[in-house]
Amino acid sequence: MARISLIVIVALLLAGPLFCPFDPIAQDREAASSPPTIHHWLGTDDYGRDLAARFLYGGRWSILTGAAATLLALTLGWIAGGAAGFIGGAADAIIMMVAEWFLAVPWLYLLVAARAAMPLDLSPRVAMLAIILLIAIVNWARPARLVRGLVLTLSRKGYVEAARGFGVPRWKIFVRHILPGTAGLLTAQALLLFPRFVLAEVTLSFLGLGAGEPHPSWGALILPLKQIYLLSDHWWTLLPTLLMLPFFVATAILAQGLEKRYRLSR
Amino acid sequence: MIRRALASLLQIVAISAIAFFLFSVAPGDFYSAERLSPQLHGRSIEQWRAARGLDRPWPVRYARWIESCARGDFGTSLAYGIPVTRLVAPRVVRSAVILFPAWIFGWIVAVCTAAWAARRRDRMLEPAMTILNMSPEVIVVSVLLWIGVALRIPLERAWLPSMGLILAIAPLVFIHAFRAVSEAQSANFVRIAASRGIASRRLWIRFILPAAANPLISLIGPSLAAAIGSSLVIEAMSGWPGLGPLFLEAVQSRDYDVVQAVVVMLGAVLTFTNLAADLILYRLDPRIHLNTDGAH
Numbered sequence: 001m002a003r004i005s006l007i008v009i010v011a012l013l014l015a016g017p018l019f020c021p022f023d024p025i026a027q028d029r030e031a032a033s034s035p036p037t038i039h040h041w042l043g044t045d046d047y048g049r050d051l052a053a054r055f056l057y058g059g060r061w062s063i064l065t066g067a068a069a070t071l072l073a074l075t076l077g078w079i080a081g082g083a084a085g086f087i088g089g090a091a092d093a094i095i096m097m098v099a100e101w102f103l104a105v106p107w108l109y110l111l112v113a114a115r116a117a118m119p120l121d122l123s124p125r126v127a128m129l130a131i132i133l134l135i136a137i138v139n140w141a142r143p144a145r146l147v148r149g150l151v152l153t154l155s156r157k158g159y160v161e162a163a164r165g166f167g168v169p170r171w172k173i174f175v176r177h178i179l180p181g182t183a184g185l186l187t188a189q190a191l192l193l194f195p196r197f198v199l200a201e202v203t204l205s206f207l208g209l210g211a212g213e214p215h216p217s218w219g220a221l222i223l224p225l226k227q228i229y230l231l232s233d234h235w236w237t238l239l240p241t242l243l244m245l246p247f248f249v250a251t252a253i254l255a256q257g258l259e260k261r262y263r264l265s266r
Numbered sequence: 267m268i269r270r271a272l273a274s275l276l277q278i279v280a281i282s283a284i285a286f287f288l289f290s291v292a293p294g295d296f297y298s299a300e301r302l303s304p305q306l307h308g309r310s311i312e313q314w315r316a317a318r319g320l321d322r323p324w325p326v327r328y329a330r331w332i333e334s335c336a337r338g339d340f341g342t343s344l345a346y347g348i349p350v351t352r353l354v355a356p357r358v359v360r361s362a363v364i365l366f367p368a369w370i371f372g373w374i375v376a377v378c379t380a381a382w383a384a385r386r387r388d389r390m391l392e393p394a395m396t397i398l399n400m401s402p403e404v405i406v407v408s409v410l411l412w413i414g415v416a417l418r419i420p421l422e423r424a425w426l427p428s429m430g431l432i433l434a435i436a437p438l439v440f441i442h443a444f445r446a447v448s449e450a451q452s453a454n455f456v457r458i459a460a461s462r463g464i465a466s467r468r469l470w471i472r473f474i475l476p477a478a479a480n481p482l483i484s485l486i487g488p489s490l491a492a493a494i495g496s497s498l499v500i501e502a503m504s505g506w507p508g509l510g511p512l513f514l515e516a517v518q519s520r521d522y523d524v525v526q527a528v529v530v531m532l533g534a535v536l537t538f539t540n541l542a543a544d545l546i547l548y549r550l551d552p553r554i555h556l557n558t559d560g561a562h
Contacts, residue, residue, distance in 0.1 A: 097273075101280045104540070105533045108495040109513065113525055114288060116517035199402045203499055206404055207514060225408045226503060241408050245401060252400030253393065 006250040013059035013247075022050035024057040024216040035236050045224065045237065055240040058216035062205075063247075065128055065135075066198030070190050072136035073197070077143025078186065084144070085151030086174050096148065099141035111138050111200060115209045124211040131204060135197050143189050147182055154181045191255035195248050202244075218244055267545070274541045279332075281533040282526070286328045289522045331526070341523030343516070350527045354512070358531075361497060361508030368428045369493045372435030377482070379436075380443035381475070384451060392444055399437035403496045406433050407503040426504040427497070434496040435489060442485050443478070450477035483547050487540035494532055 027047045044050055084095040102110075114134050122130060154160060155178055163173050198218075204210045205219025221240045331341065340350045383391045398406075407430045413419075414426060450456060456473050464473075501510035509528060516524035 101277055101284065104277055104537050105281055105529060106491050106495040106498075106536065108498055109529060109532060112498070112514065113285070113517055113529055116520075116525075195400060199404075202402065203404060206499070207502060208518075219404075222404050222408060225411060226505070235412075238408060238412050241405050245405060248400045248402060248405075249397045252396050256393075256396050 003254055005246065006254055009247050009250060010063060013056060013063055016056035017053075017060060020050075020053045020056050022053035024049060024053040035234075036239070051221070051236070051240055054216040054221060055218075055243060058218045058221055058240075059244070059247075061128070061211065061216065062198050062201050062218040065131055065201040066194055069132045069135035069139075069197040069200070070194045072132060073139045073193060074143050074186055074190055076136055076140035077189075078147050078182065080140060081144035081147025081149075082151060082174075082179065082182070085148040085155070086170075086178075092148070096145065099144050102138065102141035103145075107138050108200070108203065111135065111204070112207060112209060114138065115204055124215045127211045131201055131210065135200050139193070139197070143186075143193070146185055146189065150182055150185050151178055154178045188255065188258045191251060191258055195251040195255075199248070267548075270544065271541065274537045277537050278530065278534045281537075282332075282530045283328065285526055285529045286331065287324060289526065340527045343521055343524050350523050353524060354509070354527055354531070357507070357509045357512045360506070361501065361510070364424050364428050364431065364506065364508070365493055365497055368431035369435055369490065372432045372493075373439050373489070375432070376436040376439035377443045380440050381447055381470075384444055384447040385470075392441065395437040395440045395444075398433065399441060403430060403434050403499045404503060406430060407500055411504070424506070427500050427506040427508075430500040430504065431493060431496060434500070435493050438492055439482075439485065439489055443482055446478035446481045447474060450474045453477060480547060480551060483543050483550070486543040487536060490539050491536050494536070 027049055045054075080095055080099070084092040111134055114137075115131065118130055155173075160173060160177050163177055168176075201210065201217070202219040202222065205217040206222050207219075208223075210217050210219050218240075224237060225241065334341065340354075342349055343353050346353055379391065382388075407426070410426055410429055410433075419425070451474055456469065456477065459469055459473050497508065498510040498513065500506070501508045502514060505511075513525065513528050516522075516528070
């Protein structure tokens with residue numbers, strides 16, 4: 001159920017712009033601040049931009065950023081954790097110590113600080129790449145720690161010891177017998193991190209550190225809600241924000257189910 | 267134990283060095299914006315920078331910063347021209363005033379509900395809490411704002427950020443507490459105790475809750491980190507003049523002494539919270555060895 005709805009939501013956001021007749025940036029002053037109508041399903045904002053189009057385009061943007069960041073963060077964490085578990089000794093201690101440092105700072109603060117250290121007026125594409133990179137760099141530590149723990153657990157398993165007994169070289173044991181075992185953990189982590197990173201992008205855009213104004217993003221849709229008059233007089237500006245919820249809820253349910261299954265199978 | 271405390275101290279120093287390095291390699295500084303002003307001569311900006319020591323390489327500045335920190339001086343805000351401590355301290359107080367009560371209240375509510383739900387073997391609350399836990403703060407706070415506007419509740423009070431924080435903390439703690447209590451409930455020694463006719467109250471106080479305590483104690487640090495992270499967004503959203511808005515403002519105007527102080531302070535708070543949680547665990551559970559291989 002959650003799986004189907006997540007697939008539908010993501011498909012809708014990825015393909016949605018194809019069906020949407022409005023340009024998310026085009027301003028129609030005639031129809032500014034209009035409540036939902038037959039044409040503008042979610043109404044328009046103060047500049048006369050169609051909110052449904054901004055929701056769809058913005059969602060595609062936020063979700064792609066989140067997905068890419070998840071992929072990159074997991075890859076970094078996988079490499080660091082795998083290396084720490086495989087090499088062991090001093091390398092292990094150093095990698096895990098650095099991971100500990102990254103875990104000790106609230107990551108949103110770190111992310112905001114790091115993003116702010118870059119110029120604010122980047123083109124949307126460059127900003128997207130920068131955000132993906134930063135999210136991954138700030139968040140590699142937790143998956144790295146989990147992967148390392150799992151590698152250490154797996155290398156004490158019977159079949160690994162058996163392989164070792166047969167004289168299989170160490171790297172081969174690692175590649176053939178230990179790495180495949182981390183797949184389940186990585187999938188569960190991916191589902192857990194994906195919504196969180198989408199949210200990180202949304203939050204950065206909300207704080208004005210995202211892709212920058214005319215560009216649609218979910219964070220840019222939430223930003224105007226800080227102005228109270230919008231909530232009291234233009235109630236429909238809250239609609240896009242509420243429509244974001246199903247995505248987060250569906251990923252949460254899915255991640256929980258996967259985690260449960262993963263815990264049972266171990 | 268001393269080694270563990272030293273490791274924490276090293277961690278704080280490392281965080282400060284990383285933060286310092288990050289801001290030093292970043293292009294531009296506080297005076298970048300003033301360079302655009304036609305009234306200012308390039309040379310006077312250079313003089314200002316030299317007066318603040320901003321033209322030195324970063325290791326030199328870092329050494330100076332560490333030295334001044336040791337004297338209790340955490341730098342001077344370039345934007346306000348007053349010592350960072352005087353700028354940050356009132357903001358920290360304003361943030362703490364809502365953060366800690368909300369954090370503690372969230373914990374109490376979450377643990378009580380979790381114990382109650384686990385006792386009744388209620389399976390409905392957990393999915394609901396998961397959904398709430400995954401609902402982004404920005405969305406939760408916008409809905410709260412909307413409710414406040416609709417019901418004409420004054421918005422400048424502390425209720426909005428407090429509610430937002432409680433809604434951010436309680437579900438997280440609930441999920442872990444529910445899991446821990448449920449597991450403890452079905453542990454063998456609890457079942458044996460129950461079958462020997464130990465009264466329900468005693469069973470809960472002496473057997474189930476202590477068994478569920480370990481994972482919860484290690485959650486203290488992460489939950490505080492989550493609360494601090496959420497407070498950044500929640501304060502920005504609800505206009506609460508705490509640490510979050512100051513941090514954002516400093517970040518955008520490149521007032522790095524302030525940013526640096528905030529990052530290091532938060533890192534220190536969390537490091538010590540984690541240390542405290544570890545020490546409590548160590549006291550409570552003799553099976554745990556400090557500093558073995560970091561695999562908790």
